[in-house]
Amino acid sequence: MRLEPLANPSRYRVLGVTLAALGVAFVLVGGLFAAYGLHPLEAYRAMLSGTLLDAKGWQEILRRSIPLLLIGVGLTLAFRTQFFNIGAEGQMLVGAVWAAGVALFVPLPPWLSLPGMVLAGALGGALWCLVAAWLKSRLSVNEILTTLMLNYVAQSLVIFLINGPWKGRDARGYIYSDRFAEYQQLAALPGTNVHWPTLLLGVLLALFLQLMLTRTTLGFQMRVVGENPGAARYLGIPGGRVILWVALITGGLAGLAGVGEIAGIHHRLIEPGQLSSGYGFTAIIVAWLARGNPALVLLTAPLMGLILAGGDLLKVSLNMPFRIVDVFSGVMLMCLIASEVFVRNRVRWGR
């Protein structure tokens, strides 16, 4: 077997290889289902019939796609710039903290409260991410490690707040903050948890950032910094500053996702484990599948939303640990990057 490099792989080739990689991933996860003692087809049937073939299931997919969309769009830009932000989970939590802080303690007129929460949340997430970006651009500290460490710190921060100074008056044995007022809650589609203003914002941002990436100077600079740092230096592109911008955008979007979860669904600041079902990590696959195109996240976010919703079903109906979602994420990501060699090369058999 021999590999011949392909200069410009066609779209169909990319699509075909990606689908094949996903197929292999689902087979491998099926193997783990079997190791757990569950017939793989039975498990997949349970996941699909409870989601795609069920009205309530569609709502679940949609609800989980919202944070994945927001975070995933930001991560496509981050990965494009080779800024490996693994800390969206923490940025999301900090966004939720800032929004909750505004909701609970800042006396704003009711019509300003929700916009204030949204802005504060985006700012909180952006600044949390900026710490890692600043360390990377100034001291070339590996951002994977710092963003990941900041996840743990953010978790501790949330627990400290809702177990201490922000503990709700009606929370006895449990830990959560006071409930937000009616006007501090995001509207949802009637009878569902789908907070549509956040969804709409995510869709618009995906399209807007796609244009930004392909049509603006900043977008061009991001692409060059990511694809060819040497050329970026030669062109006089301020690499450090581009990374700071990317961090602000990707962190800000993760912060927005956090606002959406607490203002749209839970209506108070709650435990990190309940606030996010690993959205920050699952969104990595969303972004990787979209191959650095913000607009494609509109397709890939619902796919991972389906897997999160399906994982939830397996947990409820078959008493499986929710960790199955991490298995999906890990296997899918591994297969996707392993398949990269077949996108860029043609396989020739024989000599």
Next chain:
Amino acid sequence: MEEILNALARALSFGTPLLIACLGAILNERVGVVNLGVEGMMALGALAGFALAFGSGVGDGNLWLAVLAAMLAGALAALVHGFVTITLRANQFVSGLALTMLGLGAAGLLGKRFEGQPLFNQPPEWPFTLGAIGLALLLAFVFYATKIGLSLRSVGENPAAADLLGINVLGVRYAAVAVGGALAGLAGAYLSLVYRPSWTDGMTAGLGWIAVALVIFVGWSPLRAIFGAVFFGLLYYLQFRLQGQSGVPSEVFASLPYLLVILVLALSGLRGQQGNAPEALGKPYRRGER
């Protein structure tokens, strides 16, 4: 005096898994392969070790066999990373990340039935601690005083030159990745067999990531890794010791190791420590390509 000795002993016991995992990561990175999957391999090792030690349910499993299984599990997981990054030349950072998700996920899934089960029979602590220190000395000796060490380092510094000298670059990398994974698995087994003796989902709690960060902090030196691990061990001991006594919220102590990792990485950055990194770190090797 006794207090200090006691603190040091506890620091060593907290630091042992960190040291073992860190040494594995140093070995990996010295030959040019970054494996960010330490956390996942530790989780798999912790589970494999516990499952075998648990035996038929009364803790009658063979403990040394359990340790061996943990190392095997770590090595097998690492070989996945090896195949994807060495043979298929995929991005090492992303592959390690995928390995972490996969390891944590698979361990959490398959380990569910051991959750909350006690282990009646547990191995002593000292062989692990002494073994880890011995391994650090051995690695330092091999790296700096033997021909094998020179070959290992040349694969990480300049794989093309190593190849010219007749060193099997890919073979060396595969071997180092497998041994590194085995050590991560061993570190995990220390957690589930000695330190806790039990299995809980997420019990590695970021230790694997701290071990990866430690590699940079100690400048890829096995000897300095001993001091780095004891330092963080001391921190964990203090966290444990001061919790609830000092009036400081426990969450502050809980986030201390992670904040310290960031501080330490920033300090390493200030000192230009990254300059000590092996030259070919993170770069896949292909003959005839620069």
